Amino acid sequence: MPYFETNDGVQLAYEDYGTGAPIVFLASWILNTDMWEYQVPYFLQHGYRCVMLDRRGHGRSDRPATGYDVDTRADDVAALIEHLSLDGITLVAQSAGGGEAARYLARHGDDRVARLVLLSSTLPYLRLTDDNPEGLPEAGNEADIAQLRTDRPKWFADRAQGYFATHLGNETSAALIDNLVRQCLSASPFATVEMRRELFNTDHRADVARITVPTLIIHGAADQSVPIDASSRRTAKLLPNSTYKEYPTAGHGLHITHAEQLNADLLEFIKS
Structure with a gap:
């Protein structure tokens, strides 16, 4: 696996396959390049170049004590793009990766980006405040953090079925969940x-x-990790010219449970 060095000396891992028009995949919070195993082969077969980043603290990248703010993470994305001299990019960002993509565009412009895809994104603003009444209570997030510090494996295991919305008939094996x-x-x-x-x-x-840039927004209506009312439905209103799609039976893990539908929608958007 290749690496590059960021402005603050952190070594970040990435994967780079294919030779066509580039698609840069930005992973969810606590996931890494491996999450895209159901997308990369599909797009390679259709002639695209697939680039994936292990953000700092994730996957095979360094684990520094600093740099987890979105500005630094967006600058890490910019450093990867510059390192590989990528242009005409389709930027595909899942969950927290959506914040990195949006901040990258705000800080570095869209000269290198042709289009944007936001999947199950945490945009635009999750915390409940006086001027953000559709947000979520901060106490709930702090309770989750307390549980993560107490028993991190149990926190993830308890939420796995909801992640895939298996109660709506999405088939996922025990091995896949593990x-x-x-x-x-x-x-x-x-x-x-x-x-x-x-x-x-x-x-x-x-x-x-x-x-x-042209933007495609996709979110699962049954997402328990990032509720759709607090996120993508609002993002679509802020981007009235975007293409917006909801998957009625999808949870947060739609890149797995709805991979066939998702890949087809992404390909159609990229070609358009």
């Missing part, structure tokens, strides 16, 4: 907590309003 939990636990415990608090409390409304 594999996902192992991926979640591979992230640094420190990074897990730091990013959890940061992504919940970061206001991206101004970032979203400034997006001008």
Whole structure:
């Protein structure tokens, strides 16, 4: 696996396959490049180049004590793009990766980005405040952080079925669920907590309003990790010219349970 060095000396791992038009995949909180195993082969077969990043504290990258704020993470994305001299990018961002994508565009512009895809995104602003009445109570997030610090494996295991919305008929094997939990636990415990608090409390409304590239927004209506009313339905209103799709039976893990539908929707958007 290749590495590159960020501005603050952190070694980040990435994967790079294919030679066509580039798709840069930004993973969810506590997941890494492995999460895209149902997307990468599909897009390679259709002639695209697939680039994936292990953000700091995740996967095979360094685990520094700093840099988990969204500005630094967005700059890490920029450093990868510059390192590989990528242009005409389709930026595909899942969950917390959506905040990195939006902040990257706000800080670095869209000269290198042709289009944006937001999957199950944490945008635009999750925390309940006086001027954000559709947000979620901060006490709930702090309770989750307390549980993560007490028994991190149990916290992920308890939420695995909801992640896939298996109660709506989405078939996932016990082995697949176990594999996902192992991926979640591979992230640094420190990074897990730091990013959890940061992504919940970061206001991206101004970032979203400034997006001008063609954008596709997809979210599962049964998402328990990032409720759709607090996230993508609001993001779509801030981007009235975006393409917006809801998957009625999908949870947060739609990149797995609805991979066939998702891949087809992504390909159609990229080709359009």
